[in-house]
Amino acid sequence: xxxxxxxxxxxxxxxxxxxxxxxxxxxxxxxxxxxxxxxxxxxxxxxxxxxxxxxxxxxxxxxxxxxxxxxxxxxxxxxxxxxxxxxxxxxxxxxxxxxxxxxxxxxxxxxxxxxxxxxxxxxxxxxxxxxxxxxxxxxxxxxxxxxxxxxxxxxxxxxxxxxxxxxxxxxxxxxxxxxxxxxxxxxxxxxxxxxxxxxxxxxxxxxxxxxxxxxxxxxxxxxxxxxxxxxxxxxxxxxxxxxxxxxxxxxxxxxxxxxxxxxxxxxxxxxxxxxxxxxxxxxxxxx
Amino acid sequence: xxxxxxxxxxxxxxxxxxxxxxxxxxxxxxxxxxxxxxxxxxxxxxxxxxxxxxxxxxxxxxxxxxxxxxxxxxxxxxxxxxxxxxxxxxxxxxxxxxxxxxxxxxxxxxxxxxxxxxxxxxxxxxxxxxxxxxxxxxxxxxxxxxxxxxxxxxxxxxxxxxxxxxxxxxxxxxxxxxxxxxxxxxxxxxxxxxxxxxxxxxxxxxxxxxxxxxxxxxxxxxxxxxxxxxxxxxxxxxxxxxxxxxxxxxxxxxxxxxxxxxxxxxxxxxxxxxxxxxxxxxxxxxxxxxxxxxxxxxxxxxxxxxxxxxxxxxxxxxxxxxxxxxxxxxxxxxxxxxxxxxxxxxxxxxxxxxxxxxxxxxxxxxxxxxxxxxxxxxxxxxxxxxxxxxxxxxxxxxxxxxxxxxxxxxxxxxxxxxxxxxxxxxxxxxxxxxxxxxxxxxxxxxxx
Numbered sequence: 001x002x003x004x005x006x007x008x009x010x011x012x013x014x015x016x017x018x019x020x021x022x023x024x025x026x027x028x029x030x031x032x033x034x035x036x037x038x039x040x041x042x043x044x045x046x047x048x049x050x051x052x053x054x055x056x057x058x059x060x061x062x063x064x065x066x067x068x069x070x071x072x073x074x075x076x077x078x079x080x081x082x083x084x085x086x087x088x089x090x091x092x093x094x095x096x097x098x099x100x101x102x103x104x105x106x107x108x109x110x111x112x113x114x115x116x117x118x119x120x121x122x123x124x125x126x127x128x129x130x131x132x133x134x135x136x137x138x139x140x141x142x143x144x145x146x147x148x149x150x151x152x153x154x155x156x157x158x159x160x161x162x163x164x165x166x167x168x169x170x171x172x173x174x175x176x177x178x179x180x181x182x183x184x185x186x187x188x189x190x191x192x193x194x195x196x197x198x199x200x201x202x203x204x205x206x207x208x209x210x211x212x213x214x215x216x217x218x219x220x221x222x223x224x225x226x227x228x229x230x231x232x233x234x235x236x237x238x239x240x241x242x243x244x245x246x247x248x249x250x251x252x253x254x255x256x257x258x259x260x261x262x263x264x265x266x267x268x269x270x271x272x273x274x275x276x277x278x279x280x281x282x283x284x285x286x287x
Numbered sequence: 288x289x290x291x292x293x294x295x296x297x298x299x300x301x302x303x304x305x306x307x308x309x310x311x312x313x314x315x316x317x318x319x320x321x322x323x324x325x326x327x328x329x330x331x332x333x334x335x336x337x338x339x340x341x342x343x344x345x346x347x348x349x350x351x352x353x354x355x356x357x358x359x360x361x362x363x364x365x366x367x368x369x370x371x372x373x374x375x376x377x378x379x380x381x382x383x384x385x386x387x388x389x390x391x392x393x394x395x396x397x398x399x400x401x402x403x404x405x406x407x408x409x410x411x412x413x414x415x416x417x418x419x420x421x422x423x424x425x426x427x428x429x430x431x432x433x434x435x436x437x438x439x440x441x442x443x444x445x446x447x448x449x450x451x452x453x454x455x456x457x458x459x460x461x462x463x464x465x466x467x468x469x470x471x472x473x474x475x476x477x478x479x480x481x482x483x484x485x486x487x488x489x490x491x492x493x494x495x496x497x498x499x500x501x502x503x504x505x506x507x508x509x510x511x512x513x514x515x516x517x518x519x520x521x522x523x524x525x526x527x528x529x530x531x532x533x534x535x536x537x538x539x540x541x542x543x544x545x546x547x548x549x550x551x552x553x554x555x556x557x558x559x560x561x562x563x564x565x566x567x568x569x570x571x572x573x574x575x576x577x578x579x580x581x582x583x584x585x586x587x588x589x590x591x592x593x594x595x596x597x598x599x600x601x602x603x604x605x606x607x608x609x610x611x612x613x614x615x616x617x618x619x620x621x622x623x624x625x626x627x628x629x630x631x632x633x634x635x636x637x638x639x640x641x642x643x644x645x646x647x648x649x650x651x652x653x654x655x656x657x658x659x660x661x662x663x664x665x666x667x668x669x670x671x672x673x674x675x676x677x678x679x680x681x682x683x684x685x686x687x688x689x690x691x692x693x694x695x696x697x698x699x700x701x702x703x704x705x706x707x708x709x710x711x712x713x714x715x716x717x718x719x720x721x722x723x724x725x726x727x728x729x730x731x732x733x734x735x
Contacts, residue, residue, distance in 0.1 A: 041403045041694060041734050063726060128554050129490075137488070148554060148712045238709045238719075253379050255698045255730055256404065 028269060035262035054263035064264070066239050067247035070154070071223065071268075074243060078158045079219050082165040086214065089166055090173035091203075108171070110164045119231040122160040123147070126232075147232055150240040157228050157241055165221070169214045176210030177203070216279040220272050244268055333362045334627040339377060339388040341614075342367035345580075346648035353643050354634050361627050374697065381406040381619060389622040390631060393438045395429045395612040396690040396700070399523075402432025403694045403734065407617035409435040413629060418637045426654040429689065430615045438615030439636045440654035441644075445683035446506060446572050446610050447675070448474075448600060449581075452593035454481055454493060454569040465678045468598035468607065471510070471541060474570060478551035481569040492567065495551030497559045499573035502707035504690060504700055505610055506572055510538035512688050513605035519691035519699070524731045526699070531720040538602075539707070539716045546711045555711040564590045572599065575679035579650025582672045589672065596675045598682055611687030613651060652683060698730035 035054050037047040058064035093104055110118065125131045126146040133143040146156045180203065188198050204211075226245045229235060235242035235250065244264050252261030340347065344367075351363045366388055368376050377391050381401070393401065401407050413436065419427070422440050430438035448469065455462045458480050463469055469477075478495025485492045498506045508518055516534030519526055529535075545552040553562060560577055562568040564584065584590050601607045616636060618628045634640040641655045653659055662668050662680045691699055706723040710716055 039733065045404060061729065062722075127556070137490070143490070145554075145712065148556065150709075150712075150714075234705065236705050236708055237712045238714050239705075250701075253382065254375060254701055256378070256382060257730070257733065 031262045031265050031269075034258055035266050036259075038259040039256070041256075050259065054259045055267070057260055058263055058267065063239065063242070063247065064260075067235075067242045067244045067264075068267075070240070070242055071244040074154060074158065074225075074241075075219060075222050078161055078165075078222050079215065081158065082162050082169060082218055082222075083211070083214055085162065085166045086169035087173055087207075087211075089170040090177055093170065093174055094177045107167050110167050111171075113164075115164065115227045116231065118164055119160065119228045122156075122163070122228070123232050126156055148237060150236075150238040153233050153237055153241045157225075157232065160228050160232070161222065161225060165218065169218055172210055172214050173207065176207045180206045212279060212282045216275055219275050223268060223272060223275075333360055334624050335362045335364060336390065336624050336627050336631050337364045337366055337388040338390040338392070338616075338631065339366045339368060339373070339380070340392040341373055341649075342369050344649040347644075349647045350635075350640070350643050353647075354631065354640060357634065357639075358630060361630065363631060374701075378697065384621055386619065386621045386623050389619055389624050389628040391617050391619065392441075393615045393617045395426075395438060395440075395615050396692070396696040398430055398438040398615065398617075399432055399692065399694040400697050401617065402435075402437055406620055407437040408620045408622070408625060409437060410439055410618065410629070410632065411436050413439060413633055414637070418633070421638065421655050421657050422636070423654050423656060423659075425611075425687075425689075426613075426615075429612060438617045439632045440615050441636050441641070442613035442649075442651035443654045443683060444574055444611060444613040444652055445679055445687065446509075446574055446599050447578075447596040447679055447682060448598065449563060449571045449573050449577060450595050450597060451563065451566060451569045452595055454566070454592075458569075462595060463597040465596055465675060466598065469600045470603040471513075471600050472603050474600055475541070475545070475549060475551070478545075478570060479549050482549075482551040491550070491553070494553045494562065494568045495549075496545065496570040497552045497557070497562075497568060497572075499559050499571055499577070501552075501555040501557075501559065502704050502711065504703050504707075505612070507538075507542065507707060508690060509599065509608040509610055509688065510541065510602070511535045512608040513602045514538055515605070518688075519693055523691070523693040524695065524734055526727045526731065527724045529724075530703070530727070531717070531724045535720055536717055539710050539720065541602075542707070543710045543713070543716050547713050552711075555708055563594075566590065566592050575652060575676055576650040578672060578675045578679065594672065596678055598678075598685070607686055608688050609682060609685050610690075611683065612689050613654070652679070693731070694734045695727070695731045699727050702726045702730070 036049060036051060038050045038054065039045055039047050058068075089107065093100065093107065113121075127133070128143065128145070128148070132146065136143055145152060147153050184202050184206075185198055188202060193201070224245055225243065226249065229241050229243055229246045230249070233241040235246050245268060248261045248264035248268070251257045251264065347365055347367070351365055354363055355361065373392070374394070374397070377393075380388065381391070382404070391407075393407070398407075414422070423443060426440035426443050427436065430436055430440050448463075450462060452462045455477075458477075460477055460480060474496050480495070481493060482491060482495040483493040484490060500506045504518075511534045512518070514534035514537050516532060516538065517529050520529050546555070553559065553568065559568060559571055560573060560580070563571045563573075563577075564581065578596070581590050581594060599607075599609045616632045618625060618632060622628055635644060636655070638655060638657050641653045641658045642661070645651075645653050645658050645661070659680065662676055667673055668676045690696065693699060702723050706719050710719050
């Protein structure tokens with residue numbers, strides 16, 4: 001290989017690397033710098049270097065702490081729920097059942113609708129006079145406040161996010177399922193194994209890499225989930241859906257406090273990097 | 288030789304005509320050609336000015352067309368955004384340093400906040416002396432920051448109690464007249480009688496009372512002010528001990544009970560003006576723009592029931608206080624079309640444009656004295672429900688109290704808005720106001 005040839009791969013990689021640098025790394029670095037400054041409007045909008053004070057403020061502020069707790073709570077519930085349901089859905093769609101073709105064509109519909117529209121539709125469905133309360137009344141059950149209740153709003157967001165997320169992640173798992181050789185199942189069946197044994201000893205181990213990817217990608221997506229909160233609850237009621245992502249938006253774009261907002265985004269970025277690190281660790285042990 | 292030149296010219300003319308025929312089936316007449324060229328030239332020279340405004344305002348395209356007829360060198364583009372999104376959109380676009388929109392509609396208490404951020408250009412040269420004299424002094428002062436006008440006054444406002452007369456009569460309650468002023472205590476009593484589940488399915492069909500803007504400080508502030516409360520500390524930056532003091536707690540205890548105990552107010556995410564229009568809300572505090580809306584509904588036939596207005600309520604033994612302040616117009620400090628934008632703002636906030644808006648568009652109260660005077664003389668406002676505009680014009684003079692004068696108004700309003708929503712869904716009043724005070728105080732510190 002000549003010296004010039006050594007550079008060929010980098011030449012082909014250059015467009016992607018440049019995009020990553022300009023659209024990922026530089027904004028992240030700029031956000032980090034912003035998180036070290038505070039703006040004083042009394043002094044005519046002058047930015048002052050404050051070191052890590054914005055980060056301390058996030059942890060000292062009850063609203064900041066609450067938003068971290070809401071983010072963790074939301075993710076601890078939504079990720080296992082979505083992945084569990086997505087796995088079940090993929091297993092179902094992978095079966096040769098009667099009418100499955102029709103089901104295969106409709107279960108993906110939520111993905112085809114933009115998240116903004118989905119959020120607006122769910123807002124109407126969960127309204128006091130919406131479809132959901134209409135159904136409850138028909139069944140003789142009391143109407144529920146859903147998005148108006150601090151005890152139900154986060155669950156409503158989880159339900160909405162899962163309506164889209166389950167179908168989306170099921171696609172990846174289905175691809176993984178269809179990559180498992182059928183001979184393995186046939187051999188196992190001849191050996192007299194049951195359905196659960198085949199699932200535990202063939203399906204799950206061979207789906208592991210796909211599941212790890214889905215787990216990581218889903219967690220990252222849910223950590224950064226923003227649209228349903230903005231459209232449906234604006235972080236309320238009583239800050240029960242005030243995720244760190246939404247609080248960062250509110251601090252920056254509504255209150256003009258870009259320092260604290262950037263500190264929150266850096267915390268989210270840190271959490272996301274930690275998840276990616278876990279992904280590498282899990283993949284390494286599986287090889 | 289002469290003939291030769293003629294033949295050549297004729298030939299050229301024919302070729303030109305044939306080529307023109309390829310593109311235009313009918314050859315334009317000389318006069319049309321001239322007009323087209325002028326139009327093309329005007330289009331090429333037109334300055335495009337964008338104005339970010341409320342989508343709820345009707346008739347704005349008509350008035351924009353009137354402006355462009357008067358000013359053919361300017362193309363005015365209205366970017367219309369719903370009320371709930373407008374403030375955030377202004378905040379995001381102006382804070383990014385964008386050169387568009389050129390013009391923004393500014394809710395007057397936000398003038399100071401936009402001023403400290405240098406988002407709006409000074410408009411001190413906008414008016415002649417005569418034009419300036421025609422503007423309400425209070426509105427001019429409210430649009431100024433550090434002595435400079437940065438928000439040109441377009442409207443002022445007040446609030447009235449809208450009443451569904453038919454529902455009152457069905458419930459056997461005497462309908463208050465346009466000059467009567469109920470207390471909040473009377474409203475609570477009447478509203479409970481008026482609230483109905485007519486088909487007994489456990490769902491309320493007729494609600495007793497609510498506000499047009501259920502969780503905005505603009506409409507709610509007179510409650511605590513009536514009880515002796517202050518909007519904000521005297522320095523314009525202190526809220527601790529002010530917004531969680533007893534008058535606020537008492538006012539929002541009433542507010543909470545309206546939703547949670549007495550249950551005469553519909554959930555805070557309802558569309559109250561629409562509920563009123565459908566005959567499902569017996570009383571509503573709303574702006575005079577709803578007089579225009581309900582009077583012109585169904586080609587002027589109205590909403591299909593008898594309705595009227597009375598004066599803004601107050602707490603028994605408390606002070607009579609009415610909301611005030613409204614929309615102003617500012618020019619983006621980064622606009623590349625400042626001169627054209629100045630002409631737009633001048634036209635819309637002086638006599639002709641202000642009057643055309645008042646006649647054709649939103650029905651808001653103009654901030655121009657000459658247009659306000661038309662309420663008393665214009666035949667349109669002398670009879671029928673349109674005459675309630677005269678009641679509103681008079682109510683606007685009864686102890687109007689502006690909203691908090693603070694550069695942090697946006698933070699103040701946004702946090703209070705979520706707090707009021709929380710209270711309406713059952714959150715404890717005192718602890719909600721305490722939390723709001725802490726949160727707002729924290730945001731105010733960046734203005735010290």
